Amino acid sequence: MVNDAGQLYTMEGIAAGLIMILTAYIVVSTTSIYTTGDTHIPDMQLEQLGSDVLAMMDTPDSNGGENQLVEFVHNNSSIEFNETFLRYCNAKTDGTRDNLHMSASVTYRENSEIKERPLVAPDETWTGRESAVRVTRWVQLDKNDSRRDDPYGPRARAVLVEVLLWRA
Amino acid sequence: MARLNEEGQWIVLMGLLVAVALFFLALIVNQSALVGQTTSEAVLEFPKNDIRDLRSAIFDYAGAGRNDKVQEDIIAISLERKNALVSFTVGDSQSVSGHDLRPVEIHYNNGVTAYNETAFYRTDE
Numbered sequence: 001m002v003n004d005a006g007q008l009y010t011m012e013g014i015a016a017g018l019i020m021i022l023t024a025y026i027v028v029s030t031t032s033i034y035t036t037g038d039t040h041i042p043d044m045q046l047e048q049l050g051s052d053v054l055a056m057m058d059t060p061d062s063n064g065g066e067n068q069l070v071e072f073v074h075n076n077s078s079i080e081f082n083e084t085f086l087r088y089c090n091a092k093t094d095g096t097r098d099n100l101h102m103s104a105s106v107t108y109r110e111n112s113e114i115k116e117r118p119l120v121a122p123d124e125t126w127t128g129r130e131s132a133v134r135v136t137r138w139v140q141l142d143k144n145d146s147r148r149d150d151p152y153g154p155r156a157r158a159v160l161v162e163v164l165l166w167r168a
Numbered sequence: 169m170a171r172l173n174e175e176g177q178w179i180v181l182m183g184l185l186v187a188v189a190l191f192f193l194a195l196i197v198n199q200s201a202l203v204g205q206t207t208s209e210a211v212l213e214f215p216k217n218d219i220r221d222l223r224s225a226i227f228d229y230a231g232a233g234r235n236d237k238v239q240e241d242i243i244a245i246s247l248e249r250k251n252a253l254v255s256f257t258v259g260d261s262q263s264v265s266g267h268d269l270r271p272v273e274i275h276y277n278n279g280v281t282a283y284n285e286t287a288f289y290r291t292d293e
Contacts, residue, residue, distance in 0.1 A: 008174075015184055022191055029198065039205035044212050051217040107249050109241045114248040136218070136250065138225035140238060156232070158225060158241040160249055 042167070043133055046100075050135035050165040053088045058137055066147075073106060073119075073139045073161060074148050082120045085163065101125045101168050106139075108152045108159040117151065119161070125168035132166035218250060219276055219283050230258040230270055230289040252278040261291050268292040 057069040072081040081104060090098040103122035108115055141148060143156035152159060222242070229238050239256070246254040259271040269288040276283040 008177075019187075026194075035201075039202065039208060040212055041204050041208045044208035047212060048217075055217075107245055109244050112244075114245060136221070138221055138228075138242070140225065140228045140232065142232065143235075156235045156238055158229070158238045158245070160245045162249065 043131065046165055046167065047133040047135060049089055049100075050102075050133060050163055053085055054135055054137040054161070054163065056088055057084060058139075069137060069161065070139055070141075071147075073141065073159065074145065074150055076119070076150050078120050085120075089165070099168050100165060102163055102165050104161060104163045106152070106159050106161055108157060110153065122164070126166070130166035130168070132164045134162060134164055136160050136162045213280060215250075215252070215276075215278055215281055218252065218278075219281075222246070222252075222254065222276060223274065223285070223287075226256050226258070226272060226274055227289055230272055231291075234258050250278070252276055258289065264288065 054069065057072075058067050060067040068084060071077075072084070082102065085102055085104075086100065089100050089102075092098050101123055102120065103118075103126065104120040105116050105118045108117070137160070138158055139161055140158050141150065141152065141156060143154065148154075225242055229235065229242065232238070242256075243254050246252045253276070255275040257273045259273075261268045261270050263269075268291045270291055272285075272287045272289050274283070274285045274287070
């Protein structure tokens, strides 16, 4: 003899099972806290900002003029490079200054060897644990440019300016 | 419980439905913390600025008289510091529709993103 007297018990069992599974899921998932830092959003913004600043510095002020980035590499002018870069990337729309810091180096090739030369040393905010991003820009040095006063050797060459950028 | 008094069945069922609905809303709130992660990771991984910078470096090279050493610099430093395999050629100037153009071929591959382009660099102006 079959009847449906147990139907409601079955439904109750299924509902109770669902509730237990959901509870376990919620409890387990609350043990990990997800912050915006984990999502790489600030990294992405910082990297784009750094690239844009280097692009600005790599653009001549006038047609046929010298651009700032090439000039800084030509003269190996560390302080001016640092000041200009930070002036551009710390500018905020409300007039206050952001708190970004940078260091920079230049990578160049000597025969089959790739060498790196520091251009701007990191300041006192650098601890080694910053979530820093790296942005780069190619610079070409002309052989016959009389304004060249750089330590990379006399021939025409392409060097890579690498900037490490972090928020202190 | 069953068969004793079934007057409240609908109320119990509706209560369960509300609980399930609340659970899904909570799930949406929970997921909102992740918004932007995939996007920003994709942006970080995609070497848009690197490729644009490489293009302009190659055009500089084409404009500055195709110095072999500069080409070697770009290829070697790209591999060492940017983990990117780069190859490019700039051909001899040819006349196309009344302009002197150099064919420029660019190949870029960093293991994730591959980029190939054939462009023309204008030498008369």
